[in-house]
Amino acid sequence: MISVFDIIAEPNRRAILTLLASGERTVGEIERRLRMTQPAVSKHLRVLREAGFVEATVDAQRRVYRLKPEALLEADTWLEQFRRFWSGHVDALERHLDRMHHPHPKGKAGRK
Amino acid sequence: MISVFDIIAEPNRRAILTLLASGERTVGEIERRLRMTQPAVSKHLRVLREAGFVEATVDAQRRVYRLKPEALLEADTWLEQFRRFWSGHVDALERHLDRMHHPHPKGKAGRK
DNA sequence: TTTGTATATGCCTTGACATGTATATACTTC
DNA sequence: GAAGTATATACATGTCAAGGCATATACAAA
Numbered sequence: 382m383i384s385v386f387d388i389i390a391e392p393n394r395r396a397i398l399t400l401l402a403s404g405e406r407t408v409g410e411i412e413r414r415l416r417m418t419q420p421a422v423s424k425h426l427r428v429l430r431e432a433g434f435v436e437a438t439v440d441a442q443r444r445v446y447r448l449k450p451e452a453l454l455e456a457d458t459w460l461e462q463f464r465r466f467w468s469g470h471v472d473a474l475e476r477h478l479d480r481m482h483h484p485h486p487k488g489k490a491g492r493k
Numbered sequence: 494m495i496s497v498f499d500i501i502a503e504p505n506r507r508a509i510l511t512l513l514a515s516g517e518r519t520v521g522e523i524e525r526r527l528r529m530t531q532p533a534v535s536k537h538l539r540v541l542r543e544a545g546f547v548e549a550t551v552d553a554q555r556r557v558y559r560l561k562p563e564a565l566l567e568a569d570t571w572l573e574q575f576r577r578f579w580s581g582h583v584d585a586l587e588r589h590l591d592r593m594h595h596p597h598p599k600g601k602a603g604r605k
Numbered sequence: 606t607t608t609g610t611a612t613a614t615g616c617c618t619t620g621a622c623a624t625g626t627a628t629a630t631a632c633t634t635c
Numbered sequence: 636g637a638a639g640t641a642t643a644t645a646c647a648t649g650t651c652a653a654g655g656c657a658t659a660t661a662c663a664a665a
């Protein structure tokens with residue numbers, strides 16, 4: 382089971398996703414737009430397809446690929462836990478950092 | 494230059510970031526909480542530190558690590574381009590998917 | 606049916622990275 | 636200073652993924 386994070390770790394894959402965010406494309410279009418070799422594109426598309434990030438419909442010899450944005454939700458959800466740090470005002474961040482600098486009341490590790 | 498996406502692609506690294514989101518910790522604390530070996534923790538922390546995701550202060554033999562949340566902003570920013578797909582109402586997504594199904598008025602690729 | 610176009614796949618090489626074990630370093634306490 | 640604690644680093648190893656090239660497959664046009 383490959384994770385969302387593995388998917389978006391690859392730059393070319395991110396580029397493909399970004400491109401598809403603007404509308405569906407054929408393999409050839411992606412190939413030319415992103416200046417990748419055709420096999421490279423096909424392979425990335427396969428990964429993206431099997432992971433549920435894109436889907437394709439057949440048009441004669443062409444395959445038209447289309448984004449399945451829901452798949453990215455998980456990554457966004459994970460980032461949510463950090464969003465509080467930068468969203469809102471700088472103050473919120475500052476207050477937090479401030480808090481971070483004080484010793485937390487956790488179980489003091491050094492048992493010696 | 495290692496990217497944000499490479500950083501968060503590693504599960505243990507994500508775990509460390511999540512843990513640090515709740516407050517600063519020493520290496521030993523991380524080690525025990527996440528049940529990783531000490532060298533593993535140190536190595537991931539090194540990567541995180543050099544990439545600007547955490548910082549450490551010295552306390553005798555201990556190093557207290559602390560999150561630098563700003564570093565994650567870039568990932569959040571990248572995801573922003575997809576957020577419109579799922580944010581708001583289902584309608585928004587449906588309308589989009591609908592649009593995606595229609596042939597886009599791009600340069601028809603097949604020049605033959 | 607031959608030729609061209611569009612996409613997928615197989616094989617191979619290469620490089621990056623995560624981990625484990627062992628060890629070095631620094632500090633502290635006795 | 637000797638022994639223990641906390642962390643970093645070196646080295647060796649295994650895994651895995653990305654890319655290149657060649658080729659297979661499917662469809663189309665002539």
